[in-house]
Amino acid sequence: LVWVVDAKKHNLLVYNQAFYHYCSGRGIELVPGMHSEEIMPDDYRNFFKALYKTAAASGPVSKEYPIIPGELVLQLLAAPVYINDKIIGISVFAHDITDLKTAENSMKSQKEQYITLLESSHDMIWAVDADQHRLTIFNSALRDYLRKYHNVDIHIGNTPEEILSAKSARLYHELYNKAVDSGAFQLEYSTEEAALDLAVTVTPFLVNGQITGIFVFAEDITVKNREKHELEAANETLTKRFEGTINVISKIAEVRDPYMSGHQRRVQQLACAIAGEMGLPEKTINYIYLGALVHDIGKLYISPDTLN
Numbered sequence: 001l002v003w004v005v006d007a008k009k010h011n012l013l014v015y016n017q018a019f020y021h022y023c024s025g026r027g028i029e030l031v032p033g034m035h036s037e038e039i040m041p042d043d044y045r046n047f048f049k050a051l052y053k054t055a056a057a058s059g060p061v062s063k064e065y066p067i068i069p070g071e072l073v074l075q076l077l078a079a080p081v082y083i084n085d086k087i088i089g090i091s092v093f094a095h096d097i098t099d100l101k102t103a104e105n106s107m108k109s110q111k112e113q114y115i116t117l118l119e120s121s122h123d124m125i126w127a128v129d130a131d132q133h134r135l136t137i138f139n140s141a142l143r144d145y146l147r148k149y150h151n152v153d154i155h156i157g158n159t160p161e162e163i164l165s166a167k168s169a170r171l172y173h174e175l176y177n178k179a180v181d182s183g184a185f186q187l188e189y190s191t192e193e194a195a196l197d198l199a200v201t202v203t204p205f206l207v208n209g210q211i212t213g214i215f216v217f218a219e220d221i222t223v224k225n226r227e228k229h230e231l232e233a234a235n236e237t238l239t240k241r242f243e244g245t246i247n248v249i250s251k252i253a254e255v256r257d258p259y260m261s262g263h264q265r266r267v268q269q270l271a272c273a274i275a276g277e278m279g280l281p282e283k284t285i286n287y288i289y290l291g292a293l294v295h296d297i298g299k300l301y302i303s304p305d306t307l308n
Helices: 017-025 041-058 098-119 140-149 166-182 223-254 263-277 284-293 296-299
Strands: 002-006 012-015 061-068 072-083 088-095 124-129 136-137 185-190 197-209 210-220
Touching: 002 017, 012 197, 041 088, 061 296, 072 098, 124 140, 136 263, 166 185, 166 197, 166 210, 197 223, 223 263, 223 284, 223 296
Parallel strands: none
Antiparallel strands: 002 012, 002 088, 061 072, 072 088, 124 136, 124 210, 185 197, 197 210
């Protein structure tokens, strides 16, 4: 839609067919010279009056005009019209941007949901572009970690060199390039600065088959690893104590039957050798080892006279 009003009274001067048909559809018969207030809805008369005055005073101005809020939106560009350096009118170009606004609102809603999802995670999550590896998005978990352990406040557009040490920056460049070349992968990584263990997932982000960025998900597994090591140490201690108990029982059985001295140990060696030849799992062989040592445990309940 295109129309021109005079600069002082805002009376209609000229217009195109699109503006004519638009007004006809609203029951308005356009006549050159009619005042713009006869054309515009009551609710928007002050809007257009301000638009014309702003364009006359300051030059071209752009505004969004919701004809039907949520259903029809126009992008207005008002600009002064000059003759011999004198403003004689205000021209207005109105473009239907309803589809664009709908798409923008949809993208805004999706972005808000996406950010909410990122912020709901305790893991550090961020993304970089595929070329220079500049930050394109990150959650507060990453921001807080870098602020606490690196004394760095991150921003969109930061490169690894602006955030990390030279050594760590090189490492992450290698990880990003690996994701681009080979696809998604996982690794465990221990940070030097914070002495944290991280389980890191690096995956490329594709749009229309093209890699446009790399996403990174880093889970802090420091406590999990410490608990795992503590559990393994406790299990090892219990296993040693258990094996010690088994050996004591085995020796007691031999004391009860001195004629069979060393028998259980030889059974253990032979049974484990057979299990190894059979290709049994190490865990199974260990059970056989323990069982062989006490296969005569029943002798503890038989009197020496009977055994002899």
